[in-house]
Amino acid sequence: MRMRRKKHREERMEACSELLIPDILEYKDDLGAVFGDDKPLYIEIGCGKGKFITETAMNNPDVNFIAIEKISDVIVLALEKVKAAGLTNVKFVRGDANLLGEFETRSKCDRIYINFCDPWKKSGYAKRRLTHANFLEKYKGILKPGGEIHFKTDNQALFEFSLNSFSDYGLRLKNITLDLHNSGFEGNVMTEYETNFSSQGMPIYRCEAIYPAK
Numbered sequence: 001m002r003m004r005r006k007k008h009r010e011e012r013m014e015a016c017s018e019l020l021i022p023d024i025l026e027y028k029d030d031l032g033a034v035f036g037d038d039k040p041l042y043i044e045i046g047c048g049k050g051k052f053i054t055e056t057a058m059n060n061p062d063v064n065f066i067a068i069e070k071i072s073d074v075i076v077l078a079l080e081k082v083k084a085a086g087l088t089n090v091k092f093v094r095g096d097a098n099l100l101g102e103f104e105t106r107s108k109c110d111r112i113y114i115n116f117c118d119p120w121k122k123s124g125y126a127k128r129r130l131t132h133a134n135f136l137e138k139y140k141g142i143l144k145p146g147g148e149i150h151f152k153t154d155n156q157a158l159f160e161f162s163l164n165s166f167s168d169y170g171l172r173l174k175n176i177t178l179d180l181h182n183s184g185f186e187g188n189v190m191t192e193y194e195t196n197f198s199s200q201g202m203p204i205y206r207c208e209a210i211y212p213a214k
């Protein structure tokens, strides 16, 4: 996502500092301590401008959320959305999804959302796709046994790659749709990219991939 540098970005981030986790690796052994309660924890990777995390957190006050985003000019907009909504069940990590590989013990997270991640079309870049086996291995360290990935994309080739990747890695697939908005699926929360793609008439692909329970 290419963005012009946001004016007063660091001051604006500072104004939302209570929502930022400065060093998530401090919670490497006890991710639950981020919120200090026993609610389920869902993580969104690449939250962009934060529409999805804000609305999903509003709809699910009994769930805690951590949103990870690597681009500062983007995460600042997500932080401001969550702050404006007055939500206390969302925290942010400014950083790269690769850091999830540092969580060696199977931790507290129940679900990971990956929405409209970069397709990295050239096959030489396949390892950068957030659904590549290398990332699935990293997510294993942070997910509970039986934890889930909920994945959406507009990109058919990425979807096919991801289904194969999930399956080859040994994840169980469910709720697969090649046209989410005409599938009867209830409770879908649209992301910024999804709103844009669907307004152009493009189908949205979605699936859930479940890690083994043991």
Ligand SMILES: C[S@@+](CC[C@H](N)C(=O)[O-])C[C@H]1O[C@@H](n2cnc3c(N)ncnc32)[C@H](O)[C@@H]1O
Pocket (backbone or CB within 6 Å): 001, 045, 046, 047, 048, 049, 068, 069, 070, 071, 074, 095, 096, 097, 098, 115, 116, 117, 118, 191, 192, 193, 194
């Ligand atoms: C195509 S945008 C989609 C944004 C949002 N999920 C949506 O659907 O509107 C992908 C986002 O993921 C972020 N991203 C990509 N790779 C990432 C990574 N490895 N770690 C953290 N964020 C990443 C990008 O900075 C960008 O904001």
